[in-house]
Amino acid sequence: NAGVTQTPKFQVLKTGQSMTLQCAQDMNHNSMYWYRQDPGMGLRLIYYSASEGTTDKGEVPNGYNVSRLNKREFSLRLESAAPSQTSVYFCASSDQGNQPQHFGDGTRLSIL
């Protein structure tokens, strides 16, 4: 049982390049989330999708877009990467919003 799978695991980009981070869950969960983790900052919410077909901004959405492709998949896109977006990105899912969240192992993104 894979749970939440994120690809790629590592990526290096140059400033201005674009990229899509992929997330898929096999638990038939309704809600999905994207967080970023920076040293000494904890995890901060970028975007979330409470159910298939809906997406909403979180605490730090600037510079990102998301797509809830279907119930399983929730992608995060950086249109024009900036060094400030160097971070570890985590995707999470939960059955319903008020159920425990399960996290993937993250994508480590460096922007030069």
Place this chain on the structure above:
Amino acid sequence: QQQVKQSPQSLIVQKGGISIINCAYENTAFDYFPWYQQFPGKGPALLIAIRPDVSEKKEGRFTISFNKSAKQFSLHIMDSQPGDSATYFCAARGFQSGYALNFGKGTSLLVTP
């Protein structure tokens, strides 16, 4: 604005000792308080969680103590082991933002042999 404040930032405990991590929150709409454990290179994993209608929850060596009036909660790790060395995050959640978690900044725990 950090909605959940966590302390200490780092903690060193001897094997067999008690590790204590504290968190405080302001938003009284929060109704679910989990603790996550994270090892290097891995995502956070749910360790234990509590709702505000109880003051304490114990699962094995891990205990959450919850003080609703003070808006504080803490994680106690009894008989700490070197394998417990990890980063621990407290979090809080209400119905806002699709029940997204609001995390503390994390505590790096090192348990020495």
